[in-house]
Every structure is written in C-alpha cells, then in structure tokens.
Amino acid sequence: MPFATQHVLQPYWDLAVAPVQADGLAAALELGIFEVLATPHTPAQLADTLALHAPHTTLLLELLWSMQVLERDTATAEADTQRYRCTAATLQYFCRNSVAFCGDAWLYRLHALRHFATQLSTLVREGGKAAPYSTANGVNWAVAAQQQIGQEQRAVTMRAALSVMQRVAPFADANTPLRLLDLGGGPGWVAIALAQAHAGLHGCVFDWPETVAVAAANIAHAQLTDRLETVGGDLDGDDIGNGYDLIWCSSVLHFVPDMAAALRKIHAALKPGGVFVCVQAEIAPAAVDAARVLPYYLPMRMLGRTVTRQGELAQLLRDTGWRQVEQYGASDFPMAPVQVLIART
Ligand SMILES: C[S@@+](CC[C@H](N)C(=O)[O-])C[C@H]1O[C@@H](n2cnc3c(N)ncnc32)[C@H](O)[C@@H]1O
Structure with a gap:
C-alpha cells in the first residue's frame, strides 16, 4: 500500500541505507549464493551447502528478497521456512555460469565509486x-x-x-x-x-x-x-x-x-x-x-x-x-x- 505522505528527509535516509543494500548484494555475489539459489532452497539448506551462519543467512535472504533480487514461496509466512530462488534477472546477470554474468563488473563499480x-x-x-x-x-x-x-x-x-x-x-x-x-x-x-x-x-x-x-x-x-x-x-x-x-x-x-x-x-x-x-x-x-x-x-x-x-x-x-x-x-x-x-x- 503506498504511503500518503513522506518526510522531506526520506530521500536522505534512503541514501544513508543504500550501502547496506549494496553490501547485501556484494556479499551474495562474493559468497556464491546466487549459483546455489538457481534452484529453490530454504535459508537452512543454503547455509548448510555453503557453510554459512544460518540465522544471519535467513536475514540476508530476506533483505535480498525485499530488493527483488530473490523471489520466495508466498505460501508460508515464516522467513526461515521460505524457499528462496533467483529472479530471472539475477539468474541472467549475477550467476557466474550465465553468458551475461556481470557480477564482477558490478562489484568493480561498487568498490571503485565507493573508494x-x-x-x-x-x-x-x-x-x-x-x-x-x-x-x-x-x-x-x-x-x-x-x-x-x-x-x-x-x-x-x-x-x-x-x-x-x-x-x-x-x-x-x-x-x-x-x-x-x-x-x-x-x-x-x-x-x-x-x-x-x-x-x-x-x-x-x-x-x-x-x-x-x-x-x-x-x-x-x-x-x-x-x-x-x-x-x-x-x-x-x-x-x-x-x-x-x-x-x-x-x-x-x-x-x-x-x-x-x-x-x-x-x-x-x-x-x-x-x-x-x-x-x-x-x-x-x-x-x-x-x-x-x-x-x-x-x-x-x-x-x-x-x-x-x-x-x-x-x-x-x-x-x-x-x-x-x-x-x-x-x-x-x-x-x-x-x-x-x-x-x-
Ligand atoms: C569507457 S571505455 C569504452 C569502451 C567501449 N567503447 C565501450 O563502450 O564499451 C573507453 C575506451 O577508450 C579507449 N581509449 C581512451 N583513450 C584512448 C586513446 N587516446 N587512444 C586509444 N584508445 C583510447 C580505452 O582504452 C577504452 O577501451
């Protein structure tokens, strides 16, 4: 539901939080999460496959889902029982085995601009x-x-x-x-x-x-x-x-x-x-x-x-x-x- 009003400072708060989203995407690329999520996995299954910390994996996947980098089952409500998978765009551009993979290029841009x-x-x-x-x-x-x-x-x-x-x-x-x-x-x-x-x-x-x-x-x-x-x-x-x-x-x-x-x-x-x-x-x-x-x-x-x-x-x-x-x-x-x-x- 769209909000009726927005504080004049909202764009600046959005700017402040954008690095968290960017680093969420960077972490997923660096950890090889998208290659695993070419097929649906629960956070626990993903954490097990990549030897990650399971509770924090759940939180990262939910962030990536909110950024529309991942999709998840809508039938179940709890974040840790959801199965997450890549969207079509994530499969195309952020999975290393795709011919259109440009995740390294994106990481380069992120780090160079930030530096x-x-x-x-x-x-x-x-x-x-x-x-x-x-x-x-x-x-x-x-x-x-x-x-x-x-x-x-x-x-x-x-x-x-x-x-x-x-x-x-x-x-x-x-x-x-x-x-x-x-x-x-x-x-x-x-x-x-x-x-x-x-x-x-x-x-x-x-x-x-x-x-x-x-x-x-x-x-x-x-x-x-x-x-x-x-x-x-x-x-x-x-x-x-x-x-x-x-x-x-x-x-x-x-x-x-x-x-x-x-x-x-x-x-x-x-x-x-x-x-x-x-x-x-x-x-x-x-x-x-x-x-x-x-x-x-x-x-x-x-x-x-x-x-x-x-x-x-x-x-x-x-x-x-x-x-x-x-x-x-x-x-x-x-x-x-x-x-x-x-x-x-
Ligand atoms: C931003 S890249 C663009 C590459 C390509 N045209 C593209 O759009 O993807 C700029 C290119 O210009 C080349 N370049 C810049 N100055 C040049 C120069 N003085 N002589 C020859 N190439 C040059 C660079 O080596 C680089 O490949």
Whole structure:
C-alpha cells in the first residue's frame, strides 16, 4: 500500500541505507549464493551447502528478497521456512555460469565509486587526483577490457549497440558490404556483435596496443579473424585509418584532450556519405535527469575529463562539418543514460 505522505528527509535516509543494500548484494555475489539459489532452497539448506551462519543467512535472504533480487514461496509466512530462488534477472546477470554474468563488473563499480567517494572532501579541499582513476593508460584499459568492460559489453552493450544500428540505414540490410571502425572498442565485443549480425561487415577495432590484444583474442575466439582486425595506437596522435563506411565510438571522446580535433579526424577517416555513431553520456538540463549521470562521472570530471552538456556534442559535430546530425537518449547502455548521435560526412 503506498504511503500518503513522506518526510522531506526520506530521500536522505534512503541514501544513508543504500550501502547496506549494496553490501547485501556484494556479499551474495562474493559468497556464491546466487549459483546455489538457481534452484529453490530454504535459508537452512543454503547455509548448510555453503557453510554459512544460518540465522544471519535467513536475514540476508530476506533483505535480498525485499530488493527483488530473490523471489520466495508466498505460501508460508515464516522467513526461515521460505524457499528462496533467483529472479530471472539475477539468474541472467549475477550467476557466474550465465553468458551475461556481470557480477564482477558490478562489484568493480561498487568498490571503485565507493573508494573515490571516501576521498571526496579531500579532493574538494585540496584538489589533486583520486585513486583508482588517476592512472588511465593502455595497461589499465587492457585490464578493464579483460574484466569489467568485457563483462558489461557482453551482458549489456552488445545488445544495445545492435538496437542502435537497426536505425542506421546501411546496416539494416545485412548483406551490404560495410567497412567498420570500432574506435576505442576495448575488448571488441561490439564489433564482434555487429559482424555477427551483418554478414557483409568487415573492419577493425582501434584502441591502445595493450587493449586491442584483448580484442584480438576475443575476435579469434569468435572465429572472425577473416573479417575483423585490430589496430593499436593512441587516438589522440596516431592514424586511425580511412575509407570506413561506419565508425562506432561509445564512451571514448570523454578521454580525448581535444574533442573537436578528434571529430575532424573521424570525419576524415570516413568515406563520403559515411556514418558516425557516437554514444556517450551528456549532462541533461533538468536536475532529476542530470542526477542519473553526474554521480557516475564525478570521478572522471575531477580528473579533467569532458562530459558535455546535452546538445553540446551535436553542436560540435555541426561546427566541425558533419551533416544530418540526429540525437536521441537511450538508457539500455551500462550504468547511466546516454545520448546516441548519428551523423554523416
Ligand atoms: C569507457 S571505455 C569504452 C569502451 C567501449 N567503447 C565501450 O563502450 O564499451 C573507453 C575506451 O577508450 C579507449 N581509449 C581512451 N583513450 C584512448 C586513446 N587516446 N587512444 C586509444 N584508445 C583510447 C580505452 O582504452 C577504452 O577501451
């Protein structure tokens, strides 16, 4: 039953308690609870299977049930006689044997954001750079590609990218020959998904040399080495090739020191009439929408990375010679809502 009134402090109490829920989920992931609860178990059975403290296991499962991470039998009333099992989403994303498992990525986000947040008052008082974000280089991006970005691409980004591409004219016909560049493609799963969906597509993943080594292994695993290659380099200073029909670039331009220069370079790399698809978060004008973006990007912004205001990237595209710039919002990409920009040379 919805409550008729809410105290003005309720949102702040909710903020204070959110870490308890986050740690409940973290504990369940770390203890391997979800793999066991792929089939229904009482708390006592689960505690027995994993050698856990039975009364506290009961309390944790009830918390996870209240968070809709678990379901339980409704027939019996007592929490300790209930049988708990994973919801469909928990099975898909938080069970290690699922192809879409991204529990490690979620734990990484939790720990990195929390670690950053503990440094916030010092950063505001004294400036400086927060760990662990201060050392972004090819080696660190390669680790990210192997771990959290790899899991998030497989679980979330691949599907979201395909749904964007259904709107892009030359991609919709699967047999049209297309040369693709996945710029800053990390582990390469987006290029792999696009190649699997479009028989006529071939192309390459560009990223730091250490990072494209991860993409190369994934491309080999997907048996696509005859259609996809990798090029290692620095987007800021190195050649990204040319003659592309399509350039996909998601959550990469935040990291380049001169966005306008990068957009000119991308323009020059496309064939005449080529399409640029750029997906990244922007800051919306209304507080309630901005709140879905700003906390995720505060660590990066405090490192001097750029997150544009909504509409700014579209304007920059027009200012750097792009035509037919379309933009829409999407919230099926990892973490925060993004803007999808589709532009032509
Ligand atoms: C946040 S990740 C996004 C990865 C992928 N596009 C996605 O959406 O999942 C940013 C990527 O940009 C790459 N990157 C950042 N700066 C770069 C640069 N100067 N040269 C090459 N790659 C760069 C990183 O290595 C990383 O793979």
